[in-house]
Amino acid sequence: MDANLLTTLQNYGLSDKEARVYLTVLELGTSIASTIARRAELNRVTTYTLLEDLKRDGIVNETTKEGVKYYSVISPDILLKQLEQKYESFKEKVPELLAMAEKFGSKPKVQFFEGLEGMKKMYSDLLTSTTEPIYAFLGLEITNKKLLEYLYNDFLPQRIKLGIKAKVIVHASTKNKEYKTIDKKSLKETRIITVADFNIHNEINIYGWNKVAIAMFGDAEMSAIIIHSKSVHDSLLSIFNFIWKK
Helix, strand or coil: CCCHHHHHHHHHCCCCCHHHHHHHHHHHEEEEEEHHHHCCCCCHHHHHHHHHHHCCCCCCCEEEEEEEEEEEECHHHHHHHHHHHHHHHHHHHHHHHHHHHHHCCCEEEEEEEEEEHHHHHHHHHHHHHHCCEEEEEEEECCCCCCHHHEEEEEEEHHHHHCCCCCCEEEEECCHHHHHHCHHHHHHHEEEEEEECCCCCCCCCEEEECEEEEEECCCCEEEEEEEEEHHHHHHHHHHHHHHHHHH
């Protein structure tokens, strides 16, 4: 029996013995339990149990002719459709499951990043965690030339390629006014805040369904954290939307 096919069926969710029964019946077409058991090298009682389990899962069909039970299996393409349906059903429940994990789980997870490579990892997470818009507060202007090169030559083109939009709130400055002029080609919208008391020193990115990334650009070293917390994410997003609409 083909080991690769057995592994494929086990990845689908069948046990080793269920996979052997499925492949055996697929080869035989339609057959009785004793023949299936002999070909699959399983005892008859076990085979009957497996056939009943697979029948309950909609994988095996049973017909009776002259008092004798015959078994056949659904075709692989129907098996694939069932798997796709299970995937879509699970996918629909993922947000609910994640919300439950957040509600009843442990303390928020925090990741720390340092230096240029650490900053790259932080920014990379923005692109791999969501296809939805990124909401950002931009503070101090970035002065590190290598980081600027990465942002303009790697991060920005990749974000545009992925079609991830951005909404950005910045404090009024000559540099930030120039930053707004590239909104259209950068898939972003910028709001410039002129209120004197609005003074953000760090960069804050709100993204995904539960992530907040805070970047700090100190004189000595760059660092960042990513907070995994639905409540922190939603609180900051609420503040962002409030300011955005002003």
